Amino acid sequence: MVEPVVEIHLGRAWIDQALRADVAQGLVSQPKELPPKWFYDDRGSELFDQITRLPDYYPTRREREILEREMEVIAERSGADTVVELGSGTSEKTRIVLDALRATGRLRRYVPFDNSEATLRNAAAELAAAYEGLAVHGVVGDFEHHLGHIPDGGCRLVMLLGGTIGNFPPASRKDFLAAVANAMAPGDTFLLGFDLVKDLDRLIAAYDDPEGVTAAFNRNVLSVINNRLGADFDLGQFEHEARFNAEEEWVEMWLRSRCAQRVTINGLGMTVDFAQGERVRTEVSAKFRSENIGPELAGVGLTMERLWTDAQDDYALTLSRMVG
Numbered sequence: 001m002v003e004p005v006v007e008i009h010l011g012r013a014w015i016d017q018a019l020r021a022d023v024a025q026g027l028v029s030q031p032k033e034l035p036p037k038w039f040y041d042d043r044g045s046e047l048f049d050q051i052t053r054l055p056d057y058y059p060t061r062r063e064r065e066i067l068e069r070e071m072e073v074i075a076e077r078s079g080a081d082t083v084v085e086l087g088s089g090t091s092e093k094t095r096i097v098l099d100a101l102r103a104t105g106r107l108r109r110y111v112p113f114d115n116s117e118a119t120l121r122n123a124a125a126e127l128a129a130a131y132e133g134l135a136v137h138g139v140v141g142d143f144e145h146h147l148g149h150i151p152d153g154g155c156r157l158v159m160l161l162g163g164t165i166g167n168f169p170p171a172s173r174k175d176f177l178a179a180v181a182n183a184m185a186p187g188d189t190f191l192l193g194f195d196l197v198k199d200l201d202r203l204i205a206a207y208d209d210p211e212g213v214t215a216a217f218n219r220n221v222l223s224v225i226n227n228r229l230g231a232d233f234d235l236g237q238f239e240h241e242a243r244f245n246a247e248e249e250w251v252e253m254w255l256r257s258r259c260a261q262r263v264t265i266n267g268l269g270m271t272v273d274f275a276q277g278e279r280v281r282t283e284v285s286a287k288f289r290s291e292n293i294g295p296e297l298a299g300v301g302l303t304m305e306r307l308w309t310d311a312q313d314d315y316a317l318t319l320s321r322m323v324g
Helices: 012-026 042-051 059-078 094-102 119-130 169-182 198-208 213-229 292-298
Strands: 006-010 082-086 107-114 135-140 157-160 187-196 238-245 250-257 261-265 268-273 279-286 302-309 315-322
Touching: 006 042, 006 119, 006 157, 012 213, 042 119, 042 213, 059 094, 059 157, 059 187, 059 250, 059 315, 082 094, 094 119, 094 157, 107 119, 119 135, 119 315, 169 268, 169 292, 187 292, 198 238, 213 238, 213 250, 213 279, 292 302, 292 315
Parallel strands: 006 135, 082 107, 082 157, 107 135, 157 187
Antiparallel strands: 187 315, 238 250, 250 279, 261 268, 302 315
């Protein structure tokens, strides 16, 4: 087994500084808002992994359906010997990709990129052990700051699965896609997952499960602030809420204050007042229309070569290429 290499660009000081800035700004905004990246401490990553297995959470199953059906074609079209996975998480679906590339005889390297060091290290060790001779070079970093640290070399298939692209509002999404394109070399390809617009009831059910796992995941952002910034959020006084914004065509997740309350955040030296019923937005998850995806990718210099959907047209995977 080739021992994995893991680069750390998210030290404790960097994380705390970024969290302090986001909380200080977000909790004085109108409406109050917290970025979804702060869901994902180790506990948040575990909860999200549980969400992907829930009966009503269709994106993971639909994406897997497409990967299992089309990955041989994707591997051939990409010509890749290296897989770069953004937001790699537990790397569960990664094996479908690695198996297809190994079958071509080209697979040489896997580069997981994630903001959870523990999750990345566990996945990197498992995959290095499972794929003899595979070089695993992990990068612990933040999408908005550390894409430039992704190692170059070889012919790379960059991928962002799970519909994560929907967490970026349009302006931020364009900036992020441009940053990904800037980190790619001519000939590299980009495999990207998009959740598609569909029936409202099914959308909301995917973000508000009766078991309460999504609610616990949503409230975990408050636990992160408690643990890292010495806040005294009472998680039981905030209720999970999911709603669909028809104008923007995205699902929004909110935390609604059950009562009038004051929260102290010692690490920031600030107090925050919440009115009864006041909401804090913690996530947007945009839903896409197939005809709009190609032009959006073209806007940052990526040429879409193929788009695949599952049998129910719930979800799409696209393969685009950086042309020199």
